[in-house]
Every structure is written in C-alpha cells, then in structure tokens.
Amino acid sequence: xxxxxxxxxxxxxxxxxxxxxxxxxxxxxxxxxxxxxxxxxxxxxxxxxxxxxxxxxxxxxxxxxxxxxxxxxxxxxxxxxxxxxxxxxxxxxxxxxxxxxxxxxxxxxxxxxxxxxxxxxxxxxxxxxxxxxxxxxxxxxxxxxxxxxxxxxxxxxxxxxxxxxxxxxxxxxxxxxxxxxxxxxxxxxxxxxxxxxxxxxxxxxxxxxxxx
Amino acid sequence: xxxxxxxxxxxxxxxxxxxxxxxxxxxxxxxxxxxxxxxxxxxxxxxxxxxxxxxxxxxxxxxxxxxxxxxxxxxxxxxxxxxxxxxxxxxxxxxxxxxxxxxxxxxxxxxxxxxxxxxxxxxxxxxxxxxxxxxxxxxxxxxxxxxxxxxxxxxxxxxxxxxxxxxxxxxxxxxxxxxxxxxxxxxxxxxxxxxxxxxxxxxxxxxxxxxxxxxxxxxxxxxxxxxxxxxxxxxxxxxxxxxxxxxxxxxxxxxxxxxxxxxxxxxxxxxxxxxxxxxxxxxxxxxxxxxxxxxxxxxxxxxxxxxxxxxxxxxxxxxxxxxxxxxxxxxxxxxxxxxxxxxxxxxxxxxxxxxxxxxxxxxxxxxxxxxxxxxxxxxxxxxxxxxxxxxxxxxxxxxxxxxxxxxxxxxxxxxxxxxxxxxxxxxxxxxxxxxxxxxxxxxxxxxxxxxxxxxxxxxxxxxxxxxxxxxxxxxxxxxxxxxxxxxxxxxxxxxxxxxxxxxxxxxxxxxxxxxxxxxxxxxxxxxxxxxxxxxxxxxxxxxxxxxxxxxxxxxxxxxxxxxxxxxxxxxxxxxxxxxxxxxxxxxxxxxxxxxxxxxxxxxxxxxxxxxxxxxxxxxxxxxxxxxxxxxxxxxxxxxxxxxxxxxxxxxxxxxxxxxxxxxxxxxxxxxxxxxxxxxxxxxxxxxxxxxxxxxxxxxxxxxxxxxxxxxxxxxxxxxxxxxxxxxxxxxxxxxxxxxxxxxxxxxxxxxxxxxxxxxxxxxxxxxxxxxxxxxxxxxxxxxxxxx
Numbered sequence: 001x002x003x004x005x006x007x008x009x010x011x012x013x014x015x016x017x018x019x020x021x022x023x024x025x026x027x028x029x030x031x032x033x034x035x036x037x038x039x040x041x042x043x044x045x046x047x048x049x050x051x052x053x054x055x056x057x058x059x060x061x062x063x064x065x066x067x068x069x070x071x072x073x074x075x076x077x078x079x080x081x082x083x084x085x086x087x088x089x090x091x092x093x094x095x096x097x098x099x100x101x102x103x104x105x106x107x108x109x110x111x112x113x114x115x116x117x118x119x120x121x122x123x124x125x126x127x128x129x130x131x132x133x134x135x136x137x138x139x140x141x142x143x144x145x146x147x148x149x150x151x152x153x154x155x156x157x158x159x160x161x162x163x164x165x166x167x168x169x170x171x172x173x174x175x176x177x178x179x180x181x182x183x184x185x186x187x188x189x190x191x192x193x194x195x196x197x198x199x200x201x202x203x204x205x206x207x208x209x210x211x212x
Numbered sequence: 213x214x215x216x217x218x219x220x221x222x223x224x225x226x227x228x229x230x231x232x233x234x235x236x237x238x239x240x241x242x243x244x245x246x247x248x249x250x251x252x253x254x255x256x257x258x259x260x261x262x263x264x265x266x267x268x269x270x271x272x273x274x275x276x277x278x279x280x281x282x283x284x285x286x287x288x289x290x291x292x293x294x295x296x297x298x299x300x301x302x303x304x305x306x307x308x309x310x311x312x313x314x315x316x317x318x319x320x321x322x323x324x325x326x327x328x329x330x331x332x333x334x335x336x337x338x339x340x341x342x343x344x345x346x347x348x349x350x351x352x353x354x355x356x357x358x359x360x361x362x363x364x365x366x367x368x369x370x371x372x373x374x375x376x377x378x379x380x381x382x383x384x385x386x387x388x389x390x391x392x393x394x395x396x397x398x399x400x401x402x403x404x405x406x407x408x409x410x411x412x413x414x415x416x417x418x419x420x421x422x423x424x425x426x427x428x429x430x431x432x433x434x435x436x437x438x439x440x441x442x443x444x445x446x447x448x449x450x451x452x453x454x455x456x457x458x459x460x461x462x463x464x465x466x467x468x469x470x471x472x473x474x475x476x477x478x479x480x481x482x483x484x485x486x487x488x489x490x491x492x493x494x495x496x497x498x499x500x501x502x503x504x505x506x507x508x509x510x511x512x513x514x515x516x517x518x519x520x521x522x523x524x525x526x527x528x529x530x531x532x533x534x535x536x537x538x539x540x541x542x543x544x545x546x547x548x549x550x551x552x553x554x555x556x557x558x559x560x561x562x563x564x565x566x567x568x569x570x571x572x573x574x575x576x577x578x579x580x581x582x583x584x585x586x587x588x589x590x591x592x593x594x595x596x597x598x599x600x601x602x603x604x605x606x607x608x609x610x611x612x613x614x615x616x617x618x619x620x621x622x623x624x625x626x627x628x629x630x631x632x633x634x635x636x637x638x639x640x641x642x643x644x645x646x647x648x649x650x651x652x653x654x655x656x657x658x659x660x661x662x663x664x665x666x667x668x669x670x671x672x673x674x675x676x677x678x679x680x681x682x683x684x685x686x687x688x689x690x691x692x693x694x695x696x697x698x699x700x701x702x703x704x705x706x707x708x709x710x711x712x713x714x715x716x717x718x719x720x721x722x723x724x725x726x727x728x729x730x731x732x733x734x735x736x737x738x739x740x741x742x743x744x745x746x747x748x749x750x751x752x753x754x755x756x757x758x759x760x761x762x763x764x765x766x767x768x769x770x771x772x773x774x775x776x777x778x779x780x781x782x783x784x785x786x787x788x789x790x791x792x793x794x795x796x797x798x799x800x801x802x803x804x805x806x807x808x809x810x811x812x813x814x815x816x817x818x819x820x821x822x823x824x825x826x827x828x829x830x831x832x833x834x835x836x837x838x839x840x841x842x843x844x845x846x847x848x849x850x851x852x853x854x855x856x857x858x859x860x861x862x863x864x865x866x867x868x869x870x871x872x873x874x875x876x877x878x879x880x881x882x883x884x885x886x887x888x889x890x891x892x893x894x895x896x897x898x899x900x901x902x903x904x905x906x907x908x909x910x911x912x913x914x915x916x917x918x919x920x921x922x923x924x925x926x927x928x929x930x931x932x933x934x935x936x937x938x939x940x941x942x943x944x945x946x947x948x949x950x951x952x953x954x955x956x957x958x959x960x961x962x963x964x965x966x967x968x969x970x971x972x973x974x975x976x977x978x979x980x981x982x983x984x985x986x987x988x989x990x991x992x993x994x995x996x997x998x999x
Contacts, residue, residue, distance in 0.1 A: 060368060062381060062778040069369045089366045106366040141295060141453075165374060187374070 033147040036173075049076045052200040058193045080211040096211040143169075164188055220571070224564040224619060231620050238617060242511055248518035252527055263592035263857040272845035272853075275701045285313065285440065285462035287421040288690060293455035300410050300419035302452050312443035313423040317806045319410045331802040332391035332736075333383050333785070337750035338743045338794045339736055344390050345749040351385055352761040354768075360386055361768040384765065384779050394735035398807055404691065411806075413690050420691065422810075425464070437467035459683045466674055470968065473675040477966040484965070488958035496951050497550075501621045508546040511613055516605035524598060531598045540959045541581065541926055542610025544952040545574050548933065549618045551948050563619045571615065573936045573945070576880040578611040580932065581925030583872030587865045588921060592857050599918055607925075641885035641939065645996045650888050653895035653988070660902035666855045667911035669847075675968045697731075698823040698832065698846035702839075707796050707816030709841075712739035714819035716839045721823055724835070728825035733811045736804070743793050754786060862917055869921070873928055880932065886939065889993050890931035893985035896992070897927040900984025901977060915973035923981035926956060930989035938997045946990055953986040 051074045058067040071085040071092065084092035091104040103110040142162075143155040148170070155169040170184040186192045227234060263269055287307070291299040304318045340348070350356055364384060367376040379388070404411050404420060411420035427436045441464055448458055493502050520527060548570050556566030585603035588596050676684075700717045704710030711734075718734040738746065754761075762783055769779060792798070796816035800808055811820045823844075832844035873894070877887040901923065905912065930949045937945035961982060963975025 056369075058368065058373060060373075060377065062377065062775055063368070064773050064775050067365075067368055085369060089369055091366065091370065104366060104370075107363050137293070137454075141298060165378075185374075191377075193373075 033145065033153075036147065036153070037145070046203075047077060048203050049074065049206060050200065050202055051075075051204065051206075052197045054195050054197050056193065056195045058191075060191045061189065074206055074210060076206060076211070080208070082210050094211045096208070101212065220568045221562070221564040224562075224567060227616060227620060228563070234616065234620065238511070238613065242514060245511075245514040245518040248521055249514055252517065252521040263854065263861075269850065269853055269857070271843060272850050275843055275845045276699065276847060276850065283424070283463065285423045285425070285444070285460060285464065286687070286691075287423065287444075287458060287460050288687065289419040289421065290417055290457045291453055291455050292457070293453065295453040295455065296412070296417070296419055297410060298453045299456040300421065302456070303447065303458055304421050306447035306450065306452070307421065307423055307444070310443035310447055312426055312440045314426040315422075315424040315809070317411075317422045317809070318419065319806060328395075328803060329379065329388050329391075330382055331804070332395060333388050334789065335736070335791060335794060335799070335802070336387060336391055337747050337789055337791050339394055339738060340390060340746045340749055342749065345753055347390065348387075348753050349757075351387065351389075352757060352764070354764050357385065357761075357764045358768045358771075360384065361765075361772045361774070364774075365772050381778060382782060382785075384769070384782055385761075391736075395807075397731060397735050398733045398811070418690050422806075434467055434471045437464035437471075440464040441468050459686060461683055461687050465680055465683075466676065469677045469680060470675045473677075473968045474971065477963075477968050477971055481962050481965055481971075485958050485962050488962070489955060492951065492954050492958060496947075497554075499554075502550065504618065504621055505543055505546045505550055508610055508613055508618070509540045509542045512542040512606040512610035515609040516602050519605045520598060520602050523601065527598060531595050531602065541922060541956065542606060542614070543955055543959075544926065544929060545578060545611055545614035546618050547952055547955070548574050548577075548945075548948045549614045550621075551951075553619045553622055557622045563622055567615065567619050572880070573932045574611070574614065576876060577925075577929035577932050578607050579876045580873045580928040581607050581921070583876055584869045584921040584925040584928070587867075587869035587872060588918070590864050590868055591861050593861065593914075596861070596914075596918060600921075603921060641883070641889045641935065641993075641996050643884040643888055646885050646888035646892065649892050649988075649992050649996060650895050653892065653899040656899040657895065657902045660899070660906040663906040664902065665909075665911045666858055667851075667913050669851050672911075673913055673915065673970055698827045698844055698849070700821045700823065700832075700835065701843045701845065702819045702821070703841045703843075704817055708740050710812075710817050710819045711737060711796070712741070713839060713841045714821060715739040715742060717835060717842045718821055720835050720839055721821065724831050725823060725825075725827060728823055728827060731822040731824065733808055733819070734821065737794060737796065737799055737808065740793050747791070750789075758786065858912075858914070858917065862912075862920075865917075865920070869924055873924070877928075877932070881935070885996070886935050889938075889996050890928060890935045892992055892996075893927035893931040893934075893989040894924050896988030897923045897981035897985035900980045904976070904980045910976065913969070913973055915970045916977050919974050919977035919981075922960070922978060923985065926952070926982065927985035927989070930985055931993065934989045934993045938994055949986065949989055953982055956982050 051072065053072045054070070056069040056071075058069075060067060068088070069085050070087040071083070073084065074082045079095065079097050081095040082092070083094075084090075089104065089106045091106065093102045094100040099113065101110070101112055142159065143157055146154050146156075148154045152173070153171040155171070157163045157166055165187060167186045167188045169186070171180050172182045172184075173180055180197065182194060182196045184192060184194045287303060289300050289303050290296065300318050304316050307313045307316050351360075361384070364376070364380045367373065367380065370376070405414055405416075407416060411422075412418060413420075425436060425440060427433075427439070440462065444460055444462075444464075452458075489506070493505070496502075517527075549567065552570035553563050553566030556569065557563060582604050585600045585607065588600035588603070591597055591600070700714075700721065702710055702713035702717050704713055714732070715734045715738055718730065718732045721728075721730045721732075765779060765783075770776075796808060796812060812818060813820075827844075827846070829849060832849075835844055836842055874887065874891070877890050881887050881890065898920075904910070905916075910916075930953070933945040933949050957979060960974055961979035963971045964979045966972045966975055
C-alpha cells in the first residue's frame, strides 16, 4: 500500500479518466458547443442517480495485447459512488460521503478509508463533485473544449505538465444526445484508452449499503 | 538649634546664593545626558531577558529560533471553487513579485512527484542500510517479482493507470518503496502531502507556501515586519482565482501587532495619564512652580540611561523602556520635599526648615527603594540586573535633584531655621500590634502566592491579536502542532561533519526513543561513511544478483503479457547506477531543496532532527554527552527551566530586598514597632497582588516580577512617611502619600487599560499593589499607634 499512499500526486491524472462518469451523466445533445454546455449545466441538476456498465480497452505500448476490463458504476449525487471492475480483476472502491471501502482481490486488499486518510480517493471525490455539479468555470480552467462534428467533445488539457501525459480526451455523445456513449483518452506517446458505456439507467433508487 | 540644623541651614544658604549656577549645572548635565542617551545602542534582542545561570538556556533559545519554519512565513491557501492549484500558483507568483519575500516554496522542489520518485530511485544506492539490502533480496525473489508483476498489471487496469504506467516502466520491482519509507521520515513533521508538486493538507483542501524574508534584517525588526505584512497584503489584491482564501503565520504578524498595540495603548493611556497628573497637580498645588516636579523623573531617567550606557555597550530596549517608566517614582521624593518646603515657607519658616523636616524620611525612602532595586542585582537575568542598576542610578539622581533643586524654586526671605522639628511625641507604635498586622498580610501572601502560576513563555510577553490566535488555531487544525517537539541540533565545521553528527544523533534517537516520532533527513542524506557503505552494499547485491533478477523479471513480464523491451530503461539504470557521494548541495540540485531547507541552516553546518512527544530530559542530556556537537532544545523544556529560574529569582529577590529594607529601617527608626509598622504597606501591597493574581488566575511573567521593586520600594516609602508622621505631631505626610499614590496610579496604574500584555502586567501589578499599600499606610498604621 506504500504506492497507494504515495501516489496521491497522480490524482489529477487519474481523475481525467473519471471524466466519462461525469460526461455520461451530464452530456445532452446540442447544436453547438455553447448550447451543448449550457444544456449540460441545466440538465445535470435533474440527475440524481446513474448506473452504467462499461467495457474498457487500454492500448498500452508496454503490453503486448490491449488490456480489456469490464465493470459497472453507480453514482448518486452529490457524493456517493460505487466503481467496480469485474474482469479481469475484481477491484474497485466505494464512496459514501466522506468514507468508503477499497478492494483489490489480486492484491488481497480490502480496507475502509476516509477522505482524510486517503488523499487518492479524496482527489477522485473532489473531481467527481466538480464534474457532477458541472462547474463549467473550473472545467474550462483545466481544459480547452471544442466540438468535433456535432456529437464529439474534444478536451485538451491547458496545463503543460498534464498535456505531456494526456494529449486529448474525446467524449462521444449518443445519437439521441441524452448521454455519452464512449470516452477516449489519448496519451502523448500514442497509447490510448477507450471506454464504452451500455445498459444505462437514470434516477433509480439504490440501497445505501452498496456505497458502504 | 542642633549642629545638624546648622549644617542644613548653611548648605541651603549657599545653594540659594549660587542658585543660577546650580540650575545651569543641572541643565548642562541634563543636556549631556540627553546627548549621551541619544547615542545608546538599543538592541531589540530578547536574549538580555534570558538567565545566564547556564549558557544552555540561552543556547537553547537561540537554536529554537532556527527550528524548521520558525523564521519562515507560512501561507495557507484554500479555494472553494476547486481551483486550489491555480490559487496556490497565483499567490506564490504574486509574492515573488514583491520585494519582501525570497525562496518561495509551494512544493518540495521537484516539478512533480514522479520526478521526486525517479530522483529517489537514483539515490537509492546512497541510502540503503543493511536491513534494506536484506529487503532487496525479498523484493527480487522469484515469488515477489511474480506478485509485483501481477500487481503492476492490476494497476494498469485501475483508474490510476496513467500514473502507474510511468512508475512501472521506471521501477517495475517497486524499489522506490525503500526510498519512500525514508522520505516519509523527513516529511512527517506536519500533516503535509505533496500533490502535483505542491504542499497540501491531507484532505487536499489547503495548500501551503513557505517563504523567507528577502531582507537581511530580522523578521522581528519592525520595519522589515511591516514591509512583509504590506507586501503580503498587496500580493493578495490582484489576480487570485475567485473563492481564494489565504492566511499567514509569521513572526512579522506578531511584531507588527505588538508595535500597533503599543502605539494604540499609548495613544489612549498617555492622554488619560497626563490629564490625571495635571489635574492632581492643579488640585493639590495650584502653583506654576509645581511643574518642576515633573522634571525630576525625566531628569532621573535620562541621567541613569546615560550612566548605564557607559557601563554596557548594548542596552535592551525593553530595559530602557521599562526602567524609564518605573523611574516615575522619583516624582514622589520631589512631591514630599515640595510640600514640606512650601509649608515651611508659607508658615514663615525658611527653606532649610522644610528640608530638615523631610530629609530623613525622603533619604531613607530612597535608600529602601535602592535596597529593593539592589536585590535585583542578584538576578540570573542580565536584563533584570541592568534594570536594577538603572533604578539605583535613577533614584540616586532623583533624590539629589529633589533635595537640591526643588527647594530652590522657593524664594527664602527668612533664612532662620526657626524652631526645630518637634521632638518625638509620646506616641508609640507597639511592636506586638504592628507585628499582628504584618503577620496577617504575610499569611495572606503565603496562602495566595502558592496558588499563583509562573508563565515563562516568552511568547506571552507579546501581544497576540484575536486574528493571530484564530490563524494559529486554523494552522494547527490543518497542519498539525507547531511547537510541541524537541529539536536536536547537530553542528560541524563542515557540511559533511554536521551531517555525520546528525546521523549519529538520529541513531541515538531511534535506539532510545522507540515510541516517539522522529523526523529527520538523515535517512535520505546520510553521512559520507554511511553512503560509502550503502554503495558497497548496493553494488555487492547487484553484482551477485543482477543476472538472476533480470532473468526472473523477463520471465515474469513475459508471463504477464508485458512487451519485451518494456523494462530496458530500468535495467540500464541498474547497470549504470554509480552515484557520487551525496551532499546537501547535490541532493538539492535533484529537487529536494524544499525539504532539506527546513532541516538545515548555515550552508549545512547545522542540521536539525525533530523528536515529537514527551522526551525524557535525562536521555536528551545523555545524547548531548554521547554524540559530539549536538544540542537538544524544546520550547517546553525551555519554559520549564526558565520558570524555575524565575521562581528562584523571585524568592532570592524578595528575601534580599526584605533584609536590606529592614536593615535600613532599623537604622532609621531604631524601634521595633516603627520598623514593623513601616513594613506594613509593603506587605499589604504584596498581599493585594497575591490575592488578585490568585483569584483571577493571572500567571506571573517577567514584567510582573520587575514591577515588584516599584511596589516594595514605594510601599515602604509610604510606611516610612506615615510612621514618621504618626509618631510626630505633623500632618503633611498623609497628604503627600495620597498625592504620590495618586500620581503613581495615574502614571502606571492606568496601564491596566492597555491591551498589550507587558504594559497590562505593569498596570495590574502597580494598581493592585499601590492601592493595597496606600490603604494599609493611611488606615492600618495609624491604628497601631498607641497614644
């Protein structure tokens, strides 16, 4: 766990991957960039819970084959989340306001944490709240956002250090513009990750215990 | 007419004859004193208030001023719009654009944590211990490598894969865990984490910026402190992201708050004091000549400052300020002489008659005050000794000028001394009666003084505003405790020797304080000898195991699906890693300056290690004995030791003062009842102070202690005058005593209104002591007289 303790500094990079969570919950169809973002701001207020399954493909040069993972997430505004991988490893974390559980079956890790004791999760939570509440000003201070075609939002990190790792993020809005279908995160060295969402459900009540 | 009367008469005849010359001489002495005083080298160094009983305490104090962060300005930044990084950067940039700050640190010195981690990996050969070398075997065993590779793959699947990817590529065997363990021991002194190259609180809500003063002047120097505060405020005016909140902890805040409070206090108190004094003089004297009375304390303070400046090269501003205030008591002698001479002249007797009536009690009053001040010469604190000399010189000059100049303001048409001072009446003061009163006060002192606590914390001598207190509280909540630690200072003629001492001290602490938290940079910057040993261990390990480890790594990487050349960079680093011996400079160049700067000073000739928790003093003394060039100091022990010395000082001072005063009174009265009676006001004064301090839980500080001679001296004066009056058929002393008491309260007692703790300390001591003493003098002494 030494690594987890010390790698809190990578939170910002990590949370880029969580963009899709927010994007999924927030992106609605729009004719142009301004309209799209305004509608997201407006519509996100009505989203109380989201559940979605996902499949993830990481094309990493250090691995011979793409790394394929599957899982699901459940988010309840403003600060409850269950993020779980089911394949190839069973791992994930929950967040229930200020505390939660971390697990990774491959490393035999299963522990309770609080936001104060675990800056890694604290960072994730902070970013989640940022995106779910769609603090547009804060997002725009981190990314240049442009509309590529009518359905794809392309985000470029403003910070050079971040840009040296993540060159761009592409969010693909679904055909009927009520959610995000996929997210692609591109690295400077050509590695990339794509994640596709399916079986999405909105505003369904969940037992609080799943966030414990 | 007695022989003594003749001498007095002739003397004043002569003085009157050369009145103009005498005034001229006094004026010259005064001008010379003013000139000499203006050239005094006044220091703001509080060290003068430290005991010289052991150099240890002073050394500790000086060393504690150099503890990590002690001289730094620490700025805490928050942002409620989730733009903390931007807020930290903006504040740091704005601070850099001011002329008040330098070495502005918002993080450990490296651009990002990955850099720090990589640099940490590269210095591993210099810092591993034998235990670490053993752990290397475990880390590189077949089973562990397989387990780590599996973990690496799992990490790449996690949401944090982007960060892990670079770490895995550079260090697939988690060798960095050895480095982080050592780094942790250097950064755990506060609740600080590093996020994106910035110091942050564990909850990520706050950022920390550490800055040095750009000026060579001390941060407590008021000009520099004001500049720092102004620049800080200016830096917060522009270009900060919305929702940014900032607060600062700095000695500069304390200095400016103190200076402002003193000025504010004086602006309130001086006019009140002046109005009361003028009103008193107008009511009592209704005479323009009486204005000269105010000249006496001014002359006494100036002359004694000039005399002290001849004895000491540097004089503490605290001593000068405080002594000058206390020398206001010399106005009492002038008042008594003035009243007596005025009465004599108005009654048709000569000046010398008035002087003769008062000379004895005035002289002995001055002697008792001098005795009280002399007792302070035994103090272990140089500042108090300077203060004692100042007091003695001031009282002497005040006495001389009261007896020489004050009578000459009257025109003596009738030189004849007239009838003599009435002989002693048949009134007596029975010793038993006076003793009972004295014993009652002594019992009160005994009972209540045991409930009074001494607060030796220098910090409490200064004013701490509500804002500063609130900031201190917030700081502690966010970053942890500020002062509850022992610092072990290791020094050396060179950086390398100081580093070696620091390492030895650290070993000692680990061995002797296993339960306490030790914060040190020794683990990431060991001595030259240890580094050589580490490098040997490292080389020896890889020489023996490189082929096997690389082979296991390749095998496991293949099995887990890693590409063939993924770990080439790691292998190259291991093969080519031949680091030179690390020094403070070289580790700083690698990006560790943000950490090392907090634990070193004087170009690395001083290293510091912190020990948190309740450390046994005996073991710390043993550390100093066993490890050369080390000194352990803590604010807690410093305050305990200082409080002990202050307690000894008070007991010693009171005993000597009492004995000296009793001796003087015996010479004056040669009567037990009168001697004891004269002591009643002093006892009442001390009893009053004891009761008030005990009931209101007022902790005694240095300023209370140095106010005691004033109370004892003045109260004894009141005793002498009222006792003399009571046994003679005169009624002028009571009026004089009441006026003197009123002027003292007007002058010093009003300081009770001050916000500044030092001024308030003087005020409350004087107010309580003088009121009690006057009440005892005018009420109790007359009751002890047997007609």
